Amino acid sequence: MKGYGKYFLNKLLWLLVTFIFAFILNFTLPRLMPGNPVAGIVARLAQGMSNSNGMAAVYKRYTDLFGTDKPIYVQFLLYVKNVLQGNFGVSFSQYPRTVADILKSSIWWTICLQFPAIIVGWIIGNTLGALAAYLKGGFDKVLMPVSIFVSNFPAFGMAIILLVIFGVDLKWLPTSGGYGFDLIPTFTFTFMWSVIVHYQLPFWSIVLIAIGGQAIGMRSMSIYELNADYVKYSRFLGIKDRKIVGYVFRNAMLPQVTGLALSIGTMVGGALVAEIIFSYPGLGYTLLTAIVGQDYPLISATTMIVTLMVLIANFAIEIIYGFIDPRIKAAQSD
Amino acid sequence: MKHTLRQVFHSPNFVIGFVIFIVLLLMVIIYPLIITNPPLQIIAQGTFFPPGVYVNTFDSINSPATYTLNLDNAAAKRIESKLDNQQRLDMQTWLEADGIPADQIDITNTAQLLDQWTKSYDPNKSFPGMTFAKQRYYQRLDASLKGILSTSGAIIAAQDSQTGVLQQTGVVNQSDYVNISQVANVQVLPLGTDNFGRDVLTELVRATGVSLEIGLVAGVIATLIGLTLGLLGGYVGGLMDDFIMFITNLFTVIPSFVLLILISYSIGQDKRGAFTIAVVIGFTSWVWTARAVRSQVISLRNRDHVNLSKLSGHSVVHIIAADILPYIASYVVMALILQISSGILAEAGLSILGLGPRTTEVPTLGLMMNWAMIYQAEILGKWWAYFPVLVTIALITFSMNLMNTGLDQVFNPALRS
Numbered sequence: 001m002k003g004y005g006k007y008f009l010n011k012l013l014w015l016l017v018t019f020i021f022a023f024i025l026n027f028t029l030p031r032l033m034p035g036n037p038v039a040g041i042v043a044r045l046a047q048g049m050s051n052s053n054g055m056a057a058v059y060k061r062y063t064d065l066f067g068t069d070k071p072i073y074v075q076f077l078l079y080v081k082n083v084l085q086g087n088f089g090v091s092f093s094q095y096p097r098t099v100a101d102i103l104k105s106s107i108w109w110t111i112c113l114q115f116p117a118i119i120v121g122w123i124i125g126n127t128l129g130a131l132a133a134y135l136k137g138g139f140d141k142v143l144m145p146v147s148i149f150v151s152n153f154p155a156f157g158m159a160i161i162l163l164v165i166f167g168v169d170l171k172w173l174p175t176s177g178g179y180g181f182d183l184i185p186t187f188t189f190t191f192m193w194s195v196i197v198h199y200q201l202p203f204w205s206i207v208l209i210a211i212g213g214q215a216i217g218m219r220s221m222s223i224y225e226l227n228a229d230y231v232k233y234s235r236f237l238g239i240k241d242r243k244i245v246g247y248v249f250r251n252a253m254l255p256q257v258t259g260l261a262l263s264i265g266t267m268v269g270g271a272l273v274a275e276i277i278f279s280y281p282g283l284g285y286t287l288l289t290a291i292v293g294q295d296y297p298l299i300s301a302t303t304m305i306v307t308l309m310v311l312i313a314n315f316a317i318e319i320i321y322g323f324i325d326p327r328i329k330a331a332q333s334d
Numbered sequence: 335m336k337h338t339l340r341q342v343f344h345s346p347n348f349v350i351g352f353v354i355f356i357v358l359l360l361m362v363i364i365y366p367l368i369i370t371n372p373p374l375q376i377i378a379q380g381t382f383f384p385p386g387v388y389v390n391t392f393d394s395i396n397s398p399a400t401y402t403l404n405l406d407n408a409a410a411k412r413i414e415s416k417l418d419n420q421q422r423l424d425m426q427t428w429l430e431a432d433g434i435p436a437d438q439i440d441i442t443n444t445a446q447l448l449d450q451w452t453k454s455y456d457p458n459k460s461f462p463g464m465t466f467a468k469q470r471y472y473q474r475l476d477a478s479l480k481g482i483l484s485t486s487g488a489i490i491a492a493q494d495s496q497t498g499v500l501q502q503t504g505v506v507n508q509s510d511y512v513n514i515s516q517v518a519n520v521q522v523l524p525l526g527t528d529n530f531g532r533d534v535l536t537e538l539v540r541a542t543g544v545s546l547e548i549g550l551v552a553g554v555i556a557t558l559i560g561l562t563l564g565l566l567g568g569y570v571g572g573l574m575d576d577f578i579m580f581i582t583n584l585f586t587v588i589p590s591f592v593l594l595i596l597i598s599y600s601i602g603q604d605k606r607g608a609f610t611i612a613v614v615i616g617f618t619s620w621v622w623t624a625r626a627v628r629s630q631v632i633s634l635r636n637r638d639h640v641n642l643s644k645l646s647g648h649s650v651v652h653i654i655a656a657d658i659l660p661y662i663a664s665y666v667v668m669a670l671i672l673q674i675s676s677g678i679l680a681e682a683g684l685s686i687l688g689l690g691p692r693t694t695e696v697p698t699l700g701l702m703m704n705w706a707m708i709y710q711a712e713i714l715g716k717w718w719a720y721f722p723v724l725v726t727i728a729l730i731t732f733s734m735n736l737m738n739t740g741l742d743q744v745f746n747p748a749l750r751s
Contacts, residue, residue, distance in 0.1 A: 026596065276686060
């Protein structure tokens with residue numbers, strides 16, 4: 001277990017480093033621009049406000065929170081302190097709700113939507129890709145162009161197409177929201193059913209996109225492995241075909257796991273936009289409302305959370321990879 | 335070089351992708367030469383006019399020659415186009431209430447339906463449960479049907495400038511026709527108009543051009559940064575490599591999408607031109623190229639010809655340019671193609687979020703999607719506002735990936751099967 005411990009620590013350290021770096025970027029990028037984010041937004045807020053005392057109060061409130069009148073390092077420390085306490089400030093566009101409150105209600109929608117969708121897409125895609133490599137012929141000839149086309153399709157495009165076909169034309173499934181607009185979140189059957197029905201379109205649009213990309217990767221990996229020497233040797237020894245396919249699949253899987261770790265950021269980004277198309281009440285939609293409402297604290301917190309989610313997903317995949325690839329253990333225990 | 339090119343053009347994948355791409359490119363170049371309207375000019379008063387040929391009514395009436403064509407089915411066609419589905423259903427309801435068996439009524443058969451209607455309709459008849467308003471509705475429907483069925487023409491009148499009295503200036507008979515080539519104003523809108531009343535096709539062609547430019551700028555920037563970092567890291571090695579790898583690994587896991595959002599938001603709406611967006615996309619998407627170039631350079635670094643070059647006292651710049659670049663050139667071209675296509679997708683994603691280029695100057699594919707989404711074209715069934723845009727995006731990325739796959743098969747013999 002010593003080898004794994006080292007590997008685990010190494011990855012954990014890397015997670016921390018990347019997170020700190022992302023955190024700093026999240027803080028600095030908006031501040032690199034002329035004018036501090038608060039002043040601009042308070043000015044905008046104040047346009048509708050005739051009372052100058054009220055305006056001053058609003059400005060003071062945000063200045064206190066962000067410390068915009070203090071030097072940049074003090075601002076940063078203040079920001080760190082606030083974030084550690086889970087205090088992301090008050091939303092500008094949904095005043096007086098706090099950013100933490102808004103995110104708390106939207107983050108689970110995104111996690112419950114994207115995590116299963118990406119996993120399901122990954123599994124189906126890999127199975128199809130391996131099948132295409134193994135069966136060849138007609139199956140491969142059909143699957144490959146379709147996969148290339150689908151994987152090049154923007155995620156929001158797939159979302160729109162599914163929405164138009166199944167939501168608008170066939171009217172099988174609802175077109176927007178996370179649950180019926182006439183329902184209140186409760187643990188009743190009606191509500192749960194509504195959630196499940198609303199879940200389908202966003203889910204499948206993300207799955208379909210993921211399938212395409214994964215199938216292509218898995219197919220070429222499998223073809224490469226099928227031509228490897230150990231396969232020829234196994235055939236020569238007379239090992240059953242099924243067993244060989246098992247070996248091939250396991251070996252071809254490994255790069256696919258790494259591939260998932262590397263592409264998860266892009267996938268989440270695409271899926272966030274897909275959420276917007278369905279007005280799904282997750283982070284993507286929150287981000288859109290934040291941008292439309294020029295809600296700086298909300299944007300900053302959302303990007304922070306998305307980054308954190310991607311980093312953690314990445315970390316989790318790396319850990320799983322460590323367990324399934326025996327070479328890691330061998331390398332670390334040297 | 336010639337041989338390589340010939341080989342590349344023998345790859346079916348590459349050729350298909352190339353042809354699609356060239357067709358799109360020619361469209362972008364040639365279309366504005368023929369139709370010179372500014373792409374963002376608002377021509378329609380109203381939103382989402384469906385695709386079709388728009389004939390000026392005023393010019394048709396005043397056309398120099400009118401022709402009389404006696405066609406038997408003209409009246410039937412006229413009624414068919416006037417009666418919408420709801421009216422047909424209403425007629426069916428009335429007829430069924432009147433006692434005609436449901437299986438004898440076919441609302442798609444206009445002639446039969448009209449025949450049954452004229453035979454059995456009685457304006458004074460009221461059924462139990464039918465409101466007075468509904469009865470009046472049927473009376474109006476009947477009157478309008480009679481109006482269509484009548485054979486008298488429509489009278490054109492002009493107002494006398496002094497007395498203000500209407501005077502008949504002409505009659506348009508039901509059998510009057512104009513030749514469309516003699517009508518002064520005929521506007522073809524192959525893809526209708528968008529939510530602002532702009533010609534979608536003209537806009538789309540311009541948007542495709544701008545998006546390709548954005549993709550090209552973003553791709554070139556990303557490839558240049560990636561190539562430079564990859565070469566430095568891979569060839570120079572040491573501390574430089576460690577540092578570059580650290581940065582590269584950081585940006586591999588920090589989603590570029592998030593960086594794009596943060597930077598675009600920070601730049602602010604006023605300063606976000608198409609070019610700025612392209613530069614931002616370029617600066618956030620170099621990671622893959624850097625990684626791949628670095629690993630290729632490392633495998634090349636200790637080849638014999640590089641060592642020989644080093645022994646001959648060539649400078650680092652010379653070695654990189656003459657002994658390493660040619661080996662990775664094919665890869666860099668492929669990476670550039672992929673970067674262009676992902677740059678176009680990135681712009682579209684950003685624009686849908688409302689962080690795309692400033693909207694007043696040029697359209698982009700992403701902006702067109704954004705406008706269509708804001709005005710809910712997909713829910714309203716205005717397919718011409720978003721579907722052609724989606725198809726264009728898909729065609730661009732598809733063609734580029736096909737070209738890439740084709741190149742890969744030529745330059746990467748292991749993939750040939």
